[in-house]
Amino acid sequence: MASAAEYAKQTLEQAEGGHDWQHIQRVVVNSERIAQSEACDQEIVFLGALLHDIADSKFHGGDDEIGPLTARRFLISQNAPETLIEHVEQIVRHISYKGGQKSSFYSPELAIVRDADRLDAIGAIGIARAFNYGGFKNRKIFDPSIAPVAYATKEAYKASTAPTINHFYEKLLKLKDLMHTDTGKALAQQRHQYMLDFLTQFFEEVQFDGFA
Numbered sequence: 235m236a237s238a239a240e241y242a243k244q245t246l247e248q249a250e251g252g253h254d255w256q257h258i259q260r261v262v263v264n265s266e267r268i269a270q271s272e273a274c275d276q277e278i279v280f281l282g283a284l285l286h287d288i289a290d291s292k293f294h295g296g297d298d299e300i301g302p303l304t305a306r307r308f309l310i311s312q313n314a315p316e317t318l319i320e321h322v323e324q325i326v327r328h329i330s331y332k333g334g335q336k337s338s339f340y341s342p343e344l345a346i347v348r349d350a351d352r353l354d355a356i357g358a359i360g361i362a363r364a365f366n367y368g369g370f371k372n373r374k375i376f377d378p379s380i381a382p383v384a385y386a387t388k389e390a391y392k393a394s395t396a397p398t399i400n401h402f403y404e405k406l407l408k409l410k411d412l413m414h415t416d417t418g419k420a421l422a423q424q425r426h427q428y429m430l431d432f433l434t435q436f437f438e439e440v441q442f443d444g445f446a
């Protein structure tokens with residue numbers, strides 16, 4: 235469905251830098267790479283990757299259903315069959331970290347797109363996206379008085395104005411253990427190590443020895 239790429243491109247061209255059309259393109263590429271070694275429906279994977287951030291609740295007043303609904307409306311406009319629409323809608327609904335942990339829906343195609351999306355949150359690109367998002371939210375890069383360790387609860391973290399370095403401990407360093415596919419796991423391991431090296435160098439440069 236070539237029109238899906240055009241639709242996602244147009245919709246997300248102006249989006250915040252971490253969730254824009256380039257993110258979608260990277261997730262499509264990651265998905266295709268992972269899909270090579272998995273039994274799956276490649277069209278579903280492709281559409282799931284293209285539409286997974288079509289309307290992120292973070293930028294739409296916290297409405298979790300806006301993304302799945304937007305994907306459904308587009309696929310209806312393309313006269314896609316209901317079984318395909320339903321599956322892609324479920325991928326969009328269940329892809330996020332938040333929903334992912336207690337997901338009531340699972341398919342090989344969801345696993346592939348979720349791994350592909352998570353890969354884009356770690357490694358060099360993950361570091362860039364985290365600081366980009368932190369800047370968008372006017373967060374500090376680092377604050378030695380707010381220890382860079384995980385918060386006790388997600389609510390406590392969300393309510394805080396934690397600096398972006400904390401996001402690594404809150405989420406990014408956990409992602410490698412949440413990968414579903416073997417290809418995803420292998421790629422995540424490399425990117426994880428790159429983040430650890432980055433953090434070591436970062437704390438050295440800012441002369442923070444809070445971990446000692």
Ligand code: ADP
Nearest residue numbers: 252330331351355360363364365367368398401
């Ligand atoms: P997903 O859509 O994959 O569940 P998010 O939308 O939460 O992930 O995050 C998208 C990008 O923004 C990721 O690269 C993530 O690391 C980054 N991000 C999200 N929340 C924060 C935060 N509080 N601080 C820094 N980066 C963040």
Ligand code: NI
Nearest residue numbers: 257286287351
């Ligand atoms: Ni995404």
